[in-house]
Amino acid sequence: MPLLKPFVHFWCSLRLTVACLIAALVLVFVGTLAQVDQGLYDAQKKYFQSYFLLPESVGGAGWAQVRIGNSEWETPEHWSETEGSQFSLIDFEALHGDSRAAISVTKLAKAAGGLSANVNRWRKQIGLEEINDPQFESFVVDGNPGWFVEMSGTRDGKPATTLGVIHTITYSTAQETWFYKITGDTDAVMKERDTFRNYVQSASYPTMLKFPFVGGYLVGIVLLVNLLAAHFQRFKFTRKKIGIILTHAGLILMLLGQLVTDKFQVESNLRLEEGQSKSYSVSSKECELVIIDKSQPSADTVTAIPAEVFADKTIHRVGTAPFELTVLDYFKNSNLAALGQGQANKATHGKGLELAATERESVTSLEEVNFPAAYLRLKSTAGEDLGTWMVSALFGVLREPIPEQTFEHDGKEYELALRFKRYYTSGYEIELIDFRHDKFQGTEKARNFSSLVIVRDRASGAEREVNIWMNHPLREGGKTYFQASFDPENDKATILQVVRNPASASPYISCTLVGFGMLIQFFTHLLAFNRKRKADA
Numbered sequence: 014m015p016l017l018k019p020f021v022h023f024w025c026s027l028r029l030t031v032a033c034l035i036a037a038l039v040l041v042f043v044g045t046l047a048q049v050d051q052g053l054y055d056a057q058k059k060y061f062q063s064y065f066l067l068p069e070s071v072g073g074a075g076w077a078q079v080r081i082g083n084s085e086w087e088t089p090e091h092w093s094e095t096e097g098s099q100f101s102l103i104d105f106e107a108l109h110g111d112s113r114a115a116i117s118v119t120k121l122a123k124a125a126g127g128l129s130a131n132v133n134r135w136r137k138q139i140g141l142e143e144i145n146d147p148q149f150e151s152f153v154v155d156g157n158p159g160w161f162v163e164m165s166g167t168r169d170g171k172p173a174t175t176l177g178v179i180h181t182i183t184y185s186t187a188q189e190t191w192f193y194k195i196t197g198d199t200d201a202v203m204k205e206r207d208t209f210r211n212y213v214q215s216a217s218y219p220t221m222l223k224f225p226f227v228g229g230y231l232v233g234i235v236l237l238v239n240l241l242a243a244h245f246q247r248f249k250f251t252r253k254k255i256g257i258i259l260t261h262a263g264l265i266l267m268l269l270g271q272l273v274t275d276k277f278q279v280e281s282n283l284r285l286e287e288g289q290s291k292s293y294s295v296s297s298k299e300c301e302l303v304i305i306d307k308s309q310p311s312a313d314t315v316t317a318i319p320a321e322v323f324a325d326k327t328i329h330r331v332g333t334a335p336f337e338l339t340v341l342d343y344f345k346n347s348n349l350a351a352l353g354q355g356q357a358n359k360a361t362h363g364k365g366l367e368l369a370a371t372e373r374e375s376v377t378s379l380e381e382v383n384f385p386a387a388y389l390r391l392k393s394t395a396g397e398d399l400g401t402w403m404v405s406a407l408f409g410v411l412r413e414p415i416p417e418q419t420f421e422h423d424g425k426e427y428e429l430a431l432r433f434k435r436y437y438t439s440g441y442e443i444e445l446i447d448f449r450h451d452k453f454q455g456t457e458k459a460r461n462f463s464s465l466v467i468v469r470d471r472a473s474g475a476e477r478e479v480n481i482w483m484n485h486p487l488r489e490g491g492k493t494y495f496q497a498s499f500d501p502e503n504d505k506a507t508i509l510q511v512v513r514n515p516a517s518a519s520p521y522i523s524c525t526l527v528g529f530g531m532l533i534q535f536f537t538h539l540l541a542f543n544r545k546r547k548a549d550a
Contacts, residue, residue, distance in 0.1 A: 256534025263526030270519025290333030
């Protein structure tokens with residue numbers, strides 16, 4: 014049909030293929046640079062596991078961002094650069110006779126402890142006591158609001174003064190904290206006061222260029238459709254093209270397999286001590302709030318809500334359980350501390366009467382873990398107030414776990430917990446018999462990790478022994494159990510990585526197809542070339 018020709022031509026176009034490949038290169042470049050500000054996990058999720066890099070208000074994953082430029086300052090001529098500490102970016106000194114002032118510029122990730130903690134650290138360095146509610150002059154550095162700090166005390170029996178500027182820059186979700194400090198003999202510091210302020214105000218930081226772009230999922234899908242459309246439009250099946258067809262089929266399967274892996278792969282961890290058996294593994298990233306009905310002696314009834322939905326601080330029904338929750342406060346990452354005397358407390362029941370949850374900066378690297386916490390008002394669906402509770406994912410992961418909180422309603426006992434999400438097995442459990450952590454003789458270097466386990470069918474009781482070690486995983490029930498790590502504080506405990514990937518075979522199949530396709534194409538041309546040479550001879 015004539016009307017469909019432009020549409021078909023577009024999807025079969027080689028220009029579209031080139032545009033997708035260029036977009037992929039740009040995406041890899043920008044996404045790699047973004048790891049500096051956002052960390053590997055968040056950057057991967059934003060740039061490669063998304064469709065559009067547009068504002069979140071319109072359904073995107075956020076603008077694509079690139080830092081442009083370097084940090085620059087106008088350095089006074091009489092300042093001499095010196096070798097500083099491992100933490101500072103640059104250090105100077107200014108001499109006035111026998112008096113000396115040291116200047117440093119430091120950049121730290123995130124809040125770096127906050128304003129009060131850092132000011133009190135500086136105060137201690139010149140013999141001053143801590144203050145609880147510091148009030149300082151506001152100070153703007155390259156458009157970023159901050160604070161100007163001035164304090165005088167003594168060091169080594171001599172009058173000493175410290176001036177400083179503390180401010181933050183937020184390029185993305187992760188912020189940077191900058192510290193400008195001049196400290197030393199009071200006479201030298203006060204003579205450099207105006208020069209120091211001018212130096213800080215001369216700062217020029219990199220700018221963040223924000224622009225819309227396409228995400229990894231969209232690039233992959235468009236490239237896949239383009240490849241399929243071109244295949245059906247241009248290629249006709251002949252024996253001479255079997256190699257090309259197999260090669261392209263392998264590429265198509267590779268793209269599809271990667272998309273399925275990104276969408277549906279689930280990774281979790283299974284920690285076992287010798288003699289312990291479990292029928293579930295635990296996520297290291299996702300948390301859930303559970304209300305467990307423990308009234309039945311043979312089985313518990315578990316109702317779960319993903320913890321991330323609490324960020325909107327609204328009312329939530331708890332599945333089929335007869336309760337609803339009102340989120341009063343939610344921390345994506347938190348810490349626990351004992352309640353101080355007279356300290357305000359939102360909780361009216363449970364562990365929140367003894368402990369308080371405090372907010373911490375959210376982590377961004379793959380090596381770190383967020384421990385969320387929340388203050389929840391619990392009510393029955395009939396309107397009965399069951400109190401305000403503090404729940405934390407830290408309760409169950411401490412070296413000495415805090416027992417989960419329980420309450421009663423309508424004659425039934427319930428457990429309330431915020432925990433890392435559990436993935437249960439289908440009909441079997443795993444018991445650790447023996448864990449070995451072998452080292453090279455005379456060293457602390459690991460030679461071998463291995464876990465001897467029993468896989469037990471819960472219905473029939475049938476058992477089989479399996480030894481799991483590096484590159485020799487256990488495959489059971491659609492899951493793969495890899496020997497991942499060990500507990501450094503318990504030499505009888507193993508940590509297995511559990512992966513459920515419905516497309517786990519796709520890389521092997523696709524590489525095989527591509528390899529066979531290229532071999533067939535090569536030998537097809539080789540035979541044709543030999544026949545032509547013989548005919549010419």
